[in-house]
Amino acid sequence: MHRVLRAAAASPTDAGLQEVLADIERERPKGSHGPAHRLHALRALRPDLTPARAADQIYVLTSTENFEKLTEVCEWTETEYEEWLASTLTAPLLHS
Incomplete structure (x- = not known):
């Protein structure tokens, strides 16, 4: 799932997915x-x-x-x- 999200977020036209992935990565260290x-x-x-x-x-x-x-x-x-x-x-x- 995470790999699919990363691949989709790599598309320059989908800033929303890029932000979701960035949020996940920001939270991982806290977790x-x-x-x-x-x-x-x-x-x-x-x-x-x-x-x-x-x-x-x-x-x-x-x-x-x-x-x-x-x-x-x-x-x-x-x-x-x-x-x-x-x-x-x-x-x-x-x-x-």
């Missing part, structure tokens, strides 16, 4: 702060990691582009992607 602050409140974040830095990592790693490349280009299953994402987020964010 990463909730999980990061929750992990911090649970004292689950690594001690050297601030909630803001954790949110940055969550934002980047959960990008739609990563999902699309791994599932469509690399032909991973959604389960393989979910397992990769869980382990990839766990290593840099949480206490070992």
Whole structure:
């Protein structure tokens, strides 16, 4: 869905879709702060990691582009992607 929206928004004649996509992209980083602050409140974040830095990592790693490349280009299953994402987020964010 996100890929279709990006493709449609690329059309110079559809400023409305471009704005919708821009709104989504502006909100995505904010959405990463909730999980990061929750992990911090649970004292689950690594001690050297601030909630803001954790949110940055969550934002980047959960990008739609990563999902699309791994599932469509690399032909991973959604389960393989979910397992990769869980382990990839766990290593840099949480206490070992």
